[in-house]
Amino acid sequence: xxxxRRSFLNRILAGGAAIFSAYVIYPVIRFxxxxxxxxxxxxxxxxxxxxxxxxxxxKFFRFLDKPAVLVHLQNGSYEALSAKxxxxxxxxxxxxxxxxxxxxxxxxxxxxxxxxxxxPAALPLTQYAVSVSGDDIFVTTQNQQV
Amino acid sequence: MTAFLIQVADTLSAKIPSFTDRFNFxxxxxxxxxxxxxxxxxxxxxxxKGR
Amino acid sequence: MGRITDFFxxxxxxxxxxxxxxxxxxxxHKHSFWYYFGGxxxxxLTVQIITGILLAFYYSPNPANANESVxxxxxxxxxxxxxxxxxxxxxxxxxxxxxxxxxxxxxxKAYRKPREVMWILGVLILALVLTFSFTGYLLPWTTLSYFAxxxxxxxxxxxxxxxxxxxxxxxxGEDVSAATLTRxxxxxxxxxxxxxxxxxxxxxxxxxxxxxxxxxSIKKLDGETKFFPHFLMRDAAVWSGTFAILLAFASVFxxxxxPKVNPIxxxxxxxxxxxxxxxxxxxxxxxxEIAAVGLVxxxxxxxxxxxxxxxxxxxxxxxxxxFGIGVIVYTLTMTIFAYITTAQH
Numbered sequence: 001x002x003x004x005r006r007s008f009l010n011r012i013l014a015g016g017a018a019i020f021s022a023y024v025i026y027p028v029i030r031f032x033x034x035x036x037x038x039x040x041x042x043x044x045x046x047x048x049x050x051x052x053x054x055x056x057x058x059k060f061f062r063f064l065d066k067p068a069v070l071v072h073l074q075n076g077s078y079e080a081l082s083a084k085x086x087x088x089x090x091x092x093x094x095x096x097x098x099x100x101x102x103x104x105x106x107x108x109x110x111x112x113x114x115x116x117x118x119x120p121a122a123l124p125l126t127q128y129a130v131s132v133s134g135d136d137i138f139v140t141t142q143n144q145q146v
Numbered sequence: 147m148t149a150f151l152i153q154v155a156d157t158l159s160a161k162i163p164s165f166t167d168r169f170n171f172x173x174x175x176x177x178x179x180x181x182x183x184x185x186x187x188x189x190x191x192x193x194x195k196g197r
Numbered sequence: 198m199g200r201i202t203d204f205f206x207x208x209x210x211x212x213x214x215x216x217x218x219x220x221x222x223x224x225x226h227k228h229s230f231w232y233y234f235g236g237x238x239x240x241x242l243t244v245q246i247i248t249g250i251l252l253a254f255y256y257s258p259n260p261a262n263a264n265e266s267v268x269x270x271x272x273x274x275x276x277x278x279x280x281x282x283x284x285x286x287x288x289x290x291x292x293x294x295x296x297x298x299x300x301x302x303x304x305x306k307a308y309r310k311p312r313e314v315m316w317i318l319g320v321l322i323l324a325l326v327l328t329f330s331f332t333g334y335l336l337p338w339t340t341l342s343y344f345a346x347x348x349x350x351x352x353x354x355x356x357x358x359x360x361x362x363x364x365x366x367x368x369x370g371e372d373v374s375a376a377t378l379t380r381x382x383x384x385x386x387x388x389x390x391x392x393x394x395x396x397x398x399x400x401x402x403x404x405x406x407x408x409x410x411x412x413x414s415i416k417k418l419d420g421e422t423k424f425f426p427h428f429l430m431r432d433a434a435v436w437s438g439t440f441a442i443l444l445a446f447a448s449v450f451x452x453x454x455x456p457k458v459n460p461i462x463x464x465x466x467x468x469x470x471x472x473x474x475x476x477x478x479x480x481x482x483x484x485x486e487i488a489a490v491g492l493v494x495x496x497x498x499x500x501x502x503x504x505x506x507x508x509x510x511x512x513x514x515x516x517x518x519x520f521g522i523g524v525i526v527y528t529l530t531m532t533i534f535a536y537i538t539t540a541q542h
Binding site for chain 1: 251254273274275276277279280
């Protein structure tokens with residue numbers, strides 16, 4: 001086999017093997033990337049009923065595929081926030097006597113509006129919009145029209 | 147978890163791709179494999195003869 | 198590349214590997230074609246492991262989520278349908294190739310001395326591959342999965358004394374349930390792969406150490422092919438062609454997903470196991486249960502012990518060849534009968 005024929009053959013094989021490898025690796029990588037969560041299914045959630053959420057108490061629920069919290073404040077209004085601590089993602093707890101959110105993982109504290117009182121968290125908890133319809137309390141994102 | 151999965155399944159209309167879509171992806175790969183098979187055999191026999 | 202080999206040469210004695218690479222040959226004769234099936238089985242096993250690992254990223258092994266997670270893979274994960282369909286067809290191809298490999302080595306009497314241990318390992322690997330299929334079959338948690346497993350797991354019950362105990366261990370309780378599913382999943386993804394790694398490594402290692410067997414009927418070889426690179430390249434060509442066929446099947450016939458089982462409802466009419474178990478299934482329906490279990494067990498032991506029973510394999514004495522043909526005829530007949538008799542329902 002002449003040298004040029006051999007190197008031609010080698011190049012075809014190398015090229016073919018490269019194409020094959022890329023063609024196999026591509027779907028494997030796409031497969032491993034998790035499919036996106038459909039947001040429109042979940043941007044309006046019935047978080048609780050009026051009866052189940054007594055004043056000065058909180059209920060944790062899932063919103064936008066993350067933990068969220070609905071609080072019935074002492075003054076009677078409702079507040080809904082993301083319950084995912086902005087530090088490293090632990091779910092915050094609600095301290096009802098002090099009306100603050102406290103993260104047990106590293107000690108961050110947030111006030112009732114989600115602003116940081118004490119670190120290590122730096123960013124505030126996202127606020128959500130609350131609306132009441134009949135007996136149900138709905139939570140939506142702030143830019144959603146109810 | 148189950149309720150979430152069912153909700154996702156109902157919301158998105160994607161089912162498995164159609165026959166055409168499936169083959170649009172795999173047919174070129176099949177062709178590449180067959181070509182590769184042919185050239186590997188060619189190389190194997192040629193380099194053995196060339197010894 | 199030279200620098201890398203120099204690094205190892207300065208520290209390890211690589212001469213046995215070098216000798217193996219340069220010296221290993223494969224005999225050429227009119228039956229050499231069958232030599233490709235062992236490597237093909239290894240290739241298909243690798244495909245199963247890779248696709249299986251990918252599926253395990255999304256599969257959930259409990260009755261509440263199992264079927265839904267498979268549906269998620271099929272309908273929402275990018276190329277999920279392809280990975281699962283390759284895994285499904287790959288399993289069927291692997292069993293077929295292992296059977297061809299086993300029968301071809303049987304008829305070439307490759308089990309004779311010094312390769313008796315290779316034969317035993319091979320039969321154990323066949324049992325392993327069938328167990329892989331049996332455990333994997335339950336995972337989508339469909340009606341077929343559930344009842345096929347029920348039949349399989351209740352079969353040992355006919356054995357006196359230990360039968361009930363064995364069934365309970367397989368099921369994880371009195372019935373097929375969530376406990377059964379986690380048990381099958383652990384077997385399928387941990388225990389069986391580890392066992393396969395051991396058995397297959399040992400089996401392949403022996404084939405390298407002992408070389409390739411030549412049938413008794415071949416008096417003179419047509420030649421010898423160097424394993425590196427020529428025979429290995431031809432192996433790669435066979436693997437490419439087989440993978441192309443596997444992809445075609447996966448695209449034309451994507452893996453089916455039936456709805457989730459409702460265990461309270463009765464077993465559907467015409468239920469039967471997958472094709473590779475049909476001969477056992479039909480044997481169980483044809484002769485009394487305990488005789489059937491005895492026959493299949495005894496048959497398995499005889500098959501395993503063939504190298505020690507065929508003491509003086511000599512060309513021209515066809516007893517074991519006829520025995521092998523008898524086994525094939527029996528399994529084919531039973532399989533066909535199983536199809537005919539279940540189709541009548």
